[in-house]
Amino acid sequence: MAFTGRPIRIAGASGSASDRRHAIAEFARHHPTDPVDVIIADFMSEFNMATAAGRRVDQADAAAGASPAYDLSFLEALEPALGDLAKYGIKLAVNAGVTDTKGLYEVVMKMVEAKGLDLKVAWVSGDEVLPAIQQSLADGKSEFRNIYTGEKLAGWSFEPIYAQCYLGGLGIAAALAEGADIVLCGRVSDASPVIGAAYWYHGWQRHELDKLANAFVAGHLIECSNYVCGGNFTGFKELEHGGDGWANIGYPIAEISAEGDVVITKQAHATGGTVTVDTCTSQLLYEIQGPWYYNSDVTAVLDGIHFEQRGINRVAVHGVRSGPPPPTTKVGITARGGFQAEAWWFLTGLDTEAKARMLEVQIRRLLAPFSDRFTSLKFDLLGSSLSDAPDQNRATVPFRIVVQAKRAEDLAPTRFLKPITDNIMQGYPGATFHLDLRQGFPRAIFEYYVTLLPQSAVQHRVHLPWKPTAKTQVLDIAPPPATKTYSAQQPSQSVTTTDKPVNIKNDFGPTVRGPLGWIVHARSGDKGSDANCGFWVRHRDEYLWLRSLLSVNTARQLLGGSHPGMEIDRFELPGLQAVHFLFKNHLDRGVGVTTTVDFLGKNVAEYLRSRHVDLPVRFLNRGKL
Template sequence: MASRPIRIAGASGSVSDRRHAIASFAKAYPSDPVDVIICDFMSEVNMTVAAARKTEQQAAANDAEPNPFMGAGPAFEASFLEALEPALEDLAKHKIKVAANAGNADTEALYKHVCDMVKKKGLDIPVAWISGDAVLPAINTALKEGTSKFKNVYTGDILSSWEFEPIYAHAYLGGLGIADAFSQGAQIVVCGRVADASPVIGSAYWYHKWERSQLKELANAFVAGHLIECSTYVTGGNFSGFKALEHTKAGWTDLGFPIAEISKNGAIVITKQKSTGGVVTIHTCSSQLLYEIQGPWYYNSDVTAVLDQIWFEQVGPDRVAVHGVQALPPPPTTKVGLTARGGFQAEAFYFLTGLDVAEKARMTEDQMRAALKPFSDKFTTLSFGVLGSAAPNADNQNAATAVFRVFAQARKSDDIAPNKFLRPVIDNIMQGYPGSTFHLDFRLGIPKPYYEYYVTLLDQSKVAHTVHFNGKDTVVPPPTVTKTFAERQPSQPTANSQVDLSKFGPTERLPIGTIVNARSGDKGADCNCGFWVRNQDEYEWLKNLLSVETIKELLGKEYDTSRVPKIEVDRFELPNLRAVHFLFRNLLDRGAPSTATVDFLGKNTAEYLRNRHVDVPVKFLSRGKL
């Protein structure tokens, strides 16, 4: 079996991904076989929501008073069942394995639903589930014993100083539980918070019968997992070179899902399902590689991948080989995300059209601050902003319109009740700017709960990573060989060998995105952003242009020096990708579940920065714009 590479299909990148991929891969097996289908359903947003649901379900079972934070629905990701059900017959027929981290905060309940679904169809598909990611008892025990203060990895604060009470804690598990379940005979493995790439690590580990000591192979599988974990992000989704996709044979309306081929020695080729849209190129792979990393060291519970020498090779149409991945042992700790009830939030919108948008926005903000003053001392957040801009001399009214947004948070629902927020906001209309118009959907102005999220580290020895299969519970031990890393990754403020930018010749003031690709994403309160170019001389220009100080200037008002915690910037280079990567610490406020920004996932930071103007060498423009 293991004489050929394992073929692992990436069939879901989030809870909101399209749900046809599992069935499509399974049906296509005779002409395009895959060994394992993996699905990533977890994010910090749905983790916090599911944690609250699970906590309230437990309280309800104990006849506790209902809490307004209680949301409808299960504490696992039900959309996985929608994706799985139509695939079951073909999965059974072709013996394709499936690993999915859709269990969220109630993996056992998801396991029971999958078993019932399989049984009702009369199929022989053995199912296992993984536990151990729910670690709040371990956190509380360590606090009581004084063995850890659980420092926040973003702010440096300790947990005892957090003003919120944790209700749940997800630990990020590695992939060896999945490998063990497959080895025992499971065909479908459902997990909670295993790390995004862990299903690929576990699948390759099982298939090739690797050992924990084979760090190079594990690191390559980890990178392969990172490349396909977000499904079509590696085939053209969220790709700054997206315009070229429109003119491909299959167009851009139905991007194909990816496949990672991993050999016994760890060699990787990224491809995609046959006869589907999208592309797999050096640049789509560079885009996904630069997403969500935080420096040259990329951590998983099973291995640390070292990325600064990685490079890609186009070995065929829609086939990219991965080279240069180095390996170190995993850290002794694993990441943990704690959820707490944060409070309530509400927002409302006005439309600003035509001339004088900035003045109209300033007038509206002044009026609303005055109207909200009797109540805003109870708000924990109150922010105003303009989304977009009005196009000059627009030929239609929509193009001439920008959106004014007012956003507020408070600890108690009553402190942000309609009479204290929404009513004063809409009552302002008759004294407003010319054309004053508010959005008639008032539902966003009604208080709704939000959650706070705290990220820390827990010793892997405190995690009860367990496989449940066929009536047997198997404990997955933590790694015995680990490496303790510095709290901050290496940062290089400027290029090592400085080059005078004038050597690149005459320039034209243009958006940097005219010739530079970029990709960004969120990790808690941090936002990362990688920039890369197509040619070596462009890279010499890029790495000399983009110093830490220059990127702060390009961030503009987003680099708010008054913010607490302080925004900091780390930088490192990936020369073989012709890339420069930045980590913007605390740029996203408190992270996706609670931030006041509309770019709560950090994905538009790259596009904002690509639109910032710099002096672009004219000689690069003759090669064609992106």
């Protein structure tokens, strides 16, 4: 049944399992003065999907001491909020089930009953799809190619232990329509709770794709909580003063009308941060992989998107177009990838690169008797010593040694940690290793293989345990009735298209050499083994310069020599004054096993903004970022 008279207000109260815990309770407590209809919270990532898969399999194998495979931090956030959720009738939809949604349901029901509250709790299943993958593979229906590498699943050198697909939002909508107060999910897509909430509230239909696409974009904007309010934002320095400044960045609210119009705002009570065209642009560019943005319910077409500042902390979304959803949904397949260990040294003052070379030569010799069993061994000097540093700490840089192997015993202390620390007496001047040696002991790592599964093979179900009969306690959610198969290659252009050739050094006046980030914002993130990065400028006349400068070749040069043969996609978003790149396989095999310190790809943008290019002086005169 559709509500009338006003947009739905959906609060984004968590962006990961590592988010602060107070936002659900805070939104609920402030309902009388800042009402919201639904609170959504995201607790999943590709990293905790893979690690939770390991815990789930350990549970099934009755391994001693196996931890819960749902998200424990959600329970910390939920407990103080339950009373106000019930008092004010606020709905809650979360993906905190991770790989054990039924187990989370059982724990949440005990919490609700212990407080004597009348809250109906539903849970969604269907995301666990390893049997469907195995059956389809055996029947020869699909090769299940990796969408990042192109390899076939049958040729993967790891044994799958778990597979989880991304569900859409209509299961959540159905649960809310049946009276659920709390909807617990596993791997629904990050934006699906917002799609489901808006679909339920406004009584939308599946064919209303423009409305669904706008809700999808709204969900993407608020699913990372503080990011759209100034967290992880390259304009962070301007947020330092006023209100709570940096100390307490607030949480967002999406207002979605019955027609699908979207406004992004934030908590009305005193918090830091802000919602602006730039903070929205920052979050929009995060994690997208091209102009076609897929969800199980709809495809959002982003090349015409733009934002409008409607007032303080109010930004309207315009220009989103829609297409049918793809017939497939993304699947993450987890396998045990072996083990990893690390050791850290500190190098100070002069000649840090020579000291690092000396240490590497010595350590490689000491590890040689064992290294034939390593699957990876890498040495990285992280940074450079500040010249004429004002104190010793600022003249010190870390040196990281990371190793991987198939078996834990191949990384036993006698085969990795002890040889490394035993090197100290023959070491470089000032040789010092980190005394916290816990990372030097092997920890399990998980491989993550991403492929596609037909939505028709997914048994998407909603469980309504308060219903009177077994027949009414489970609802089946049908796959979308109309889909479209899209090209595996997103639209890409290696250079910009202009009416006349542009000379970067001459057409924009005098230039000086300096960091790209003095003028340009950027935002990056990870998707499987890929990293994306979007760049944008603040002023319209700067955009021709940006898109002329940032070709695929320039991006490759700015990245440096570590990935000379990398495939790079590029597309432009004129309404955002942005250029977006997708760096394919930049993160090796993904967040769970990559050996880079930037395992989430979030610092790709910060590195590229630090690279020097020719900057027009007239743009710099407006003030540096």
